[in-house]
Amino acid sequence: MSGLALFNVFILIFMVVAAVISLRVKDLLTASVVFGIYSFLMCLLWAEMGAVDVAFTEAAVGAGVSAVFLVATVFNVKRKSSD
Amino acid sequence: MFGEEGLLNELLVLLNKLLVERFNYCVYVVLLLIGLYAMIAKNNLIKKLIGMSIFQTAIILFYVSIGVKEGATIPIYVAEHDPHGHHAEHTVHIDEANATEVSEENATSLTASHEEDHGHHGPRSLTDEETSGYANPLPHVLMLTAIVVGVATLGVALALTQRIYRAYGTIEEDAVLAAIQAEESATVIPDVLATKPKQASAKSRKAKKA
């Protein structure tokens, strides 16, 4: 497998792991931050695929503003979830 | 025995096609399933919204990967196809011509030759071979819209979550449903006993008059 394909495979596996972690932790603040990690890995994958505008937008919107909105909401409701 | 071997062979070919050649698509399907499961089965509202976002970004990932071309560069023109690159050459040419002292006739002949050259130096349509060297820009455009609309949807959903918390004091789905049931059962019963027979007789009297 070429280097680029290997990079793809690693990033995809990390993304699946980040998605599962974000949904399994009981602390909602951790879930929001790991969701930011997931968004950032998605942005890397798109930049490697040649979709630079989409990667730029996802970096600004997903890993930036979206994670901040989630943290602001978690701050105003309960921080601990039952599942 | 021969039939079993054929079936096993078919299964191996299928697995090879899926897992080896199209591994990326399998992982996209796994991400979609994670998001969908979280939206259905999680109890906490914020986890449901995180699942919704994972679902949305997984779909965008699938869509963008349709536009990938092997060995292609990003969808911005390279220097030799750049519509403004040749214009820069063109203006330098004019400046050089104006700097040297030329008479009127020479100047007009120079401008005439510039008019001819303008056809060669302006931007031109790319050939089929050259277009296959660029990634497909159409999925990128559609997915830009999808990302921004996704964050707007997430904002509205988070506002609704805060409103639910303000009304019921909890954001666990089963607790909210139980509170809604309790409210409904507390308010419905008096209406059923007291007003319904009167309303039925009032309606029948109106129907007879009309």
Added chain:
Amino acid sequence: MKKVALAVTLFIGALLLYAAKDFSAWGDLQSPASASPVSKHFIADTGVDTEVPNMVTAVLADYRGFDTMFETVVIFIAGIAIIAILRCTGADADSLALERESDVATEPDLIVTNTVRLLIPVIQLFAFYVLAHGHVSPGGGFQGGVIMGASFILVALAWDLPKAMDRLSVDRAVMLAGVGILIYAGIGLFSMLLGGEFLDYAELYHVLPVSREMARYHAMLGVEIGVAFTVTTVMFAIYANLSTRGRLEGGL
């Protein structure tokens, strides 16, 4: 409930994987998406029609400008919806005194405020650069607008929300968001007044001293400015409402 959800999810997954075996190979040049005449037309003729090197910006703001206008309207509606959902009148303000779990009534930290004071001008300048250079490099209205909105959110995070609202109050934010859409639709209507169709930027060459292609180039910049106005202000308004449960006091 969870078992039913798991069964349904796995069934859908099996269906999707069964469909996935028929996809064309990764990066295939002959796949239907790569060989479609629409994409080929966009790649081949963007330089000739609009003289913009960035194909994605050209398609977004010119060839499919109608989509982008309504997307901007969607963002504006989302901002208004959040303000409407979280609005609390004076009557029920007392009953809403639900305590936050962790109290953060602390002083603004010295290191954070001084670092942010140095960073914010750079961030805003970068946002303007991304907006203006979106024709030639990756960027454009959305990206520049989000970065600009994030700079206001940074002010609210480093100090507190009232200091950010001194610069940009929520009322003014909503008004500026409307101005952004007005700019976008206004350019479209102006083209119609000059004799073309709605959002047909080439007609602007009657008023600007440039050729038809450069008129499209410059109108794209105007349209992206409108989008950036709306996105910046709506992002900040959403943050202001979400972080204070609609009451716009205190802060994160």
